[in-house]
Each structure stands twice: as structure tokens, then as C-alpha cells.
Amino acid sequence: xxxxxxxxxxxxxxxxxxxxxxxxxxxxxxxxxxxxxxxxxxxxxxxxxxxxxxxxxxxxxxxxxxxxxxxxxxxxxxxxxxxxxxxxxxxxxxxxxxxxxxxxxxxxxxxxxxxxxxxxxxxxxxxxxxxxxxxxxxxxxxxxxxxxxxxxxxxxxxxxxxxxxxxxxxxxxxxxxxxxxxxxxxxxxxx
Amino acid sequence: xxxxxxxxxxxxxxxxxxxxxxxxxxxxxxxxxxxxxxxxxxxxxxxxxxxxxxxxxxxxxxxxxxxxxxxxxxxxxxxxxxxxxxxxxxxxxxxxxxxxxxxxxxxxxxxxxxxxxxxxxxxxxxxxxxxxxxxxxxxxxxxxxxxxxxxxx
Amino acid sequence: xxxxxxxxxxxxxxxxxxxxxxxxxxxxxxxxxxxxxxxxxxxxxxxxxxxxxxxxxxxxxxxxxxxxxxxxxxxxxxxxxxxxxxxxxxxxxxxxxxxxxxxxxxxxxxxxxxxxxxxxxxxxxxxxxxxxxxxxxxxxxxxxxxxxxxxxxxxxxxxxxxxxxxxxxxxxxxxxxxxxxxxxxxxxxxxxxxxxxxxxxxxxxxxxxxxxxxxxxxxxxxxxxxxxxxxxxxxxxxxxxxxxxxxxxxxxxxxxxxxxxxxxxxxxxxxxxxxxxxxxxxxxxxxxxxxxxxxxxxxxxxxxxxxxxxxxxxxxxxxxxxxxxxxxxxxxxxxxxxxxxxxxxxxxxxxxxxxxxxxxxxx
Numbered sequence: 001x002x003x004x005x006x007x008x009x010x011x012x013x014x015x016x017x018x019x020x021x022x023x024x025x026x027x028x029x030x031x032x033x034x035x036x037x038x039x040x041x042x043x044x045x046x047x048x049x050x051x052x053x054x055x056x057x058x059x060x061x062x063x064x065x066x067x068x069x070x071x072x073x074x075x076x077x078x079x080x081x082x083x084x085x086x087x088x089x090x091x092x093x094x095x096x097x098x099x100x101x102x103x104x105x106x107x108x109x110x111x112x113x114x115x116x117x118x119x120x121x122x123x124x125x126x127x128x129x130x131x132x133x134x135x136x137x138x139x140x141x142x143x144x145x146x147x148x149x150x151x152x153x154x155x156x157x158x159x160x161x162x163x164x165x166x167x168x169x170x171x172x173x174x175x176x177x178x179x180x181x182x183x184x185x186x187x188x189x190x191x
Numbered sequence: 192x193x194x195x196x197x198x199x200x201x202x203x204x205x206x207x208x209x210x211x212x213x214x215x216x217x218x219x220x221x222x223x224x225x226x227x228x229x230x231x232x233x234x235x236x237x238x239x240x241x242x243x244x245x246x247x248x249x250x251x252x253x254x255x256x257x258x259x260x261x262x263x264x265x266x267x268x269x270x271x272x273x274x275x276x277x278x279x280x281x282x283x284x285x286x287x288x289x290x291x292x293x294x295x296x297x298x299x300x301x302x303x304x305x306x307x308x309x310x311x312x313x314x315x316x317x318x319x320x321x322x323x324x325x326x327x328x329x330x331x332x333x334x335x336x337x338x339x340x341x342x343x344x
Numbered sequence: 345x346x347x348x349x350x351x352x353x354x355x356x357x358x359x360x361x362x363x364x365x366x367x368x369x370x371x372x373x374x375x376x377x378x379x380x381x382x383x384x385x386x387x388x389x390x391x392x393x394x395x396x397x398x399x400x401x402x403x404x405x406x407x408x409x410x411x412x413x414x415x416x417x418x419x420x421x422x423x424x425x426x427x428x429x430x431x432x433x434x435x436x437x438x439x440x441x442x443x444x445x446x447x448x449x450x451x452x453x454x455x456x457x458x459x460x461x462x463x464x465x466x467x468x469x470x471x472x473x474x475x476x477x478x479x480x481x482x483x484x485x486x487x488x489x490x491x492x493x494x495x496x497x498x499x500x501x502x503x504x505x506x507x508x509x510x511x512x513x514x515x516x517x518x519x520x521x522x523x524x525x526x527x528x529x530x531x532x533x534x535x536x537x538x539x540x541x542x543x544x545x546x547x548x549x550x551x552x553x554x555x556x557x558x559x560x561x562x563x564x565x566x567x568x569x570x571x572x573x574x575x576x577x578x579x580x581x582x583x584x585x586x587x588x589x590x591x592x593x594x595x596x597x598x599x600x601x602x603x604x605x606x607x608x609x610x611x612x613x614x615x616x617x618x619x620x621x622x623x624x625x626x627x628x629x630x631x632x633x634x635x636x637x638x639x640x641x642x643x644x645x646x647x648x649x650x651x652x653x654x655x656x657x658x659x660x661x662x663x664x665x666x667x668x669x670x671x672x673x674x675x676x677x678x679x680x681x682x683x684x685x686x687x688x689x690x691x692x693x694x695x696x697x698x699x700x701x702x703x704x705x706x707x
Binding site: 200203204207208211212238239240241242243244245246247248249250251252253254255256257258259260261262264266276278279280281282321322323324325326327328329330331332333335 | 588
């Protein structure tokens, strides 16, 4: 383990970088289907820049993070620990989970909140090969008429939306790009 | 970096603790006296934050959250690749930076010199202050005299 | 109903300017430095740290200066500041058994190992105003004895051997944090202790006093009271081990309470616990009494309906910042609310008069 990897790749100017990143994360969550650039962090492989930047922006010692599948490497663990202090936990306890869709599943492992505190639920950061504004048809809050977004599994995500106001929220990341899908969005297959 | 042995971890624990608790003025005076100006780059620039202090019910039982304290921390990298961490009580970025530099140098060939000029004198100053308070406390310790009472005769 | 009304900006600005001037007081008098407040008003500083829930004597001194000595306002400032701090983590529980004691007394055991150490106490002063302080505050150095090097053991440890006092078995359970999760009832002892240690001293004192006067009396003795410094240790993930990150002054009080036993517990002594930032003796004793009163259920005692046994009542009203926030907001403009109230009362009055008048006419 090279010390520089663990300690480097954080925000250069944390207040400014984190504010830009937070703005991007908030915008895509508020406007499902929109794709934005998200940069600032240089995380160890296999994390994408967008996923690493999200983790630095959203995590601290009080957010429990689950690393799924190949995202769970010694390098990622050490990097996340130094940069955010976030404890690394199993899927069922996570506030945030990061990994590829197949590694993250099944979705019913994650917390979906309670009727008193729907916010006590997990947010999944799904690493994708590409993000495109095509595929599933999205409608609901934050979308004027309809939006389109490439989603990994429409059936599972529709099931999640049906739990509203409970359920998980999703970021999709690929390279330096991010999109999001809150539980409040209605999903239809293209057609 | 070489994996730290338990013994070196224990030694580092000891000097980092001294640096954290040291009065800022005392630490800065000793550090400035060294006239060292090592080149370094930030891994984590000094940031001020809080640590939630815990106690235990009844002093020995289940933990509970007592309240926070201010802490300043930073991490830096010397030219030779040594990483130094500073975690100090209070809100002084300067103190945190100095503590991280001392922590880094304590892992290099300068360790003996830094120990003799910074860590040892700080430890002694702090021990002296602690002993002075303990001495005043000792002077307020009650010495009971047992009186002979009439009805017991 | 709340309606935003603009205006008064100039008046507010000028009020702030005058506040600053009044805070300074007469410029014929030397300005107070933060170091003076920290060193010479240290018990006020301690109270602000305890109830502000942030150990930082310099910040507490600043808050007291800014608040013109209004301690609740100063606590408010500290609470507001602490919400801006990133939370680096949680310390390991402090070891009060290793405390470097400035003061350590027991009302139950005269000959406790370590002795009765009075420390810098008001207890045996005559409470007569000392007019010498009005002239000048020069004092001679306090006498010194032979410093104790070893830690002073807790007094309850001695009772434990006899199995006559309820035990506090260690645990590593993660306690809830009321600064992070809203309080829910029923609560638990760790959350109650967190709430009490940051609660208003006057409120906690009043609650404790009510138990002494007979509202859920629990016959408390101060088993031990100790004041001094303890080291704070935290695990540092990037190091892989714990280091000391500082040293704080604490007051710890443990009461020993008479207990006749219940359906679930044998007759024995039970305990109440108080632990407070700084030298905060009255607060820690009061905390221990209220802690004990709130433990009625786990000890199988009867609920006598006393206020100090009602955890929802105690915990919901102990926080002086919540209390003062809600109390003081009623002096802020409620013009529209009041307008609608006025309309309502006028209407009711009109209707009442109409009901009376025709009757009179008929007579």
C-alpha cells in the first residue's frame, strides 16, 4: 500500500470543490434524467471520478458506506477512511452504497426508511458503463413532461418507486458524469 | 511505507498525545527554537472540527455522549515521503501544522534531535504543571483526628 | 399564520450598533480581555461549555463577552457555532478513574483511599462579601503538599466487593446521540445522561431539589464527587490506533441511594450518576439525583407520578436553548395572528351582544 494513494486524490480546495459537487448532485437529483459533469476527486480504481467525488461530498464519519463487489478493495477502503472517516458496513446498514448494479443487488437488502423517518434509507451510487438520455421514460417531480435515462433494471426500479414515500434513491455514475433517480420518479419502459 | 510494529505505534501514540495536549505557546516556542523549515505538501490542509467526547454511566458502565470538544487536524507529506499527522486540541491551525511536522520528523533520522528538543521538554513542562496542581490538592487533604468520646469509656 | 413583512432594517442596524456600544460600557473603564474572562470567570466559562456542549474555554469566554454576560445567550452562541463544526468522530469513553483530581470528596466514607481532598471549594467559606477583592485581588500562592502520583480509585469500587451496591457492568454498546437523532420516548439511560449534562443548570437543580423534598424521594448520599482533568483518546482510522487528542476538566458525581429492593432487585444501594464539563459541582450532583429518579422503571420501583420520574417531562424541558427559543419568539411580530384573533373576539362579542339585546327588549 503506497501511502500517497491513500492520502491523495482528495479535494484540492474542499469548501469550493465540495460546493460545486454538491450543487451538481442536488441538481441531478432534483431533475431526474439530467446528466451533469462531476469532478474534483481522484479516487483509486475501480471507482469512477464521479462516484469518488460524490463520496467525498456526501460522506463523513456519521454516514455508513457499503462497498459492493469489485468496489470493495483495500485501496478504496483506506482512501475512503482517510478522506471521509466513513465507517464501512454491510449493505443492510448502509446510508450509501457504491458499486456496479449486479454487485449492489438485491435491492431489498437496503434500508428504505420508516413511515416516521422516510429519510432513514440508503442512497445507491451505481457505477455504469455509460449514461445516456434514452431508454426508460421518467415523469414526476422535477420533470416538466417526460425525461429519458438509461437505467440498469426498469422492473426493480419501478418496484422501488412503488414504495414511495419509502424506498432508496439512486445516483448513476460513469467516468466524470452523474445522473440521479429519486424514489419519487415514475418509470415506464420506452414505448 | 513499512508496516508499523506495535512498539513503534506505541511510541508514536505517546508523542502524538504529548503534541495534542501541549499548550500552544510552549509547543511553538520549542519548535521555533529549532529553526527547521522542512519542505512539505498538504495531504489534508488544517481543518477545525469537533469530536464527541464519551463517558460511561457510573464511570464504568455503558458509554454515553457527553459533549463535543474542538480539535484541529491536518496531514502532510515531507519531501522524503514521510507522512505526518497532527490532531490537536483547540482551534489552532498553526499548532496542528507544527504537530504534524514534528510527527513526521519523529519518523525520520532527525527523531533523536526532535525528541530531545521538543518532545522531552514538553513532556517535562506538562508533568511539572500537573505535579504543581497535585501538590496544591494534596495540601487540601483532610487529616482527621479521632476524639475520645465520654460515653465510650 | 405567518406573513413576511419587510421593513425596520435601519432600526435593526442602529439597534445593533447601540448594542455594541452598550456591550463595551463606559470607555473610561478598561476593556475586558478574553483571557481575563477565561481565567477569572472560569465557572461561568464552565457553565457555558457544559450547556453549550462544547469544550473550548476560549470560545466560551468569547461568547460570554459577546453576550454581555447573559449566559443563556452565550450558550446559544456556542450551540450555533458547534453546528458548523465537522464531526471528526467519537472519543473512547473517558477514564474518570484515572482523573488527576483537584478535588475529591465522599460524604459516605471518611477514610476512603486517596482521602478527602477539598480542592478550591466555596464549601467552608462564610459567604461574607470580601471587600478586599473590590480594592485589589492580589493573592499569595496556595500551600503545597506532597503530590499524589497514582490515580485515585472510585469509591463505589469498595462497596462492590460486598455485592451490596448495584453494579455498572461495562459495555461497548454505541450510545444514541441526541444531536443527531431526534429524541424519542421511551428513551434510555445514555440518552438521558446526554440530555441532563447539557441541560439547564437551574432546571436540573430544581428537578433534583424536588426529589429531595419528597417528590419521588430516593435518599441520595454523595458517594463521591471528583473534579479534575482527564485525557481524551480517539481511534484514528488512518493510523490504526488510538491517540490522546487532548485533556478536559470534568466534574463527576456518583450518588449512593438507599433502596429497599423491588420485585426484580434485592435490597441494595443503587446509584445515580453525574458527569459535566468543567468544574460544575452543583450541576453534577443535581444530574446524579435526577438520573437516579428517572431509573425507577429499570429498578422496578413504583411510578409515583412525580415530575422527576417523568422522562418526557424532564428531557423535553431541560434544554434552555429550546426553551428560550420558543419563549422569546412570542415577542417577535405576530401582527397578522393577532389581527385575526382580534377579529374573532370582536365577532364573538358582537354575537353575544346580539343575543342579549333582543331579550332585554322583550322584557
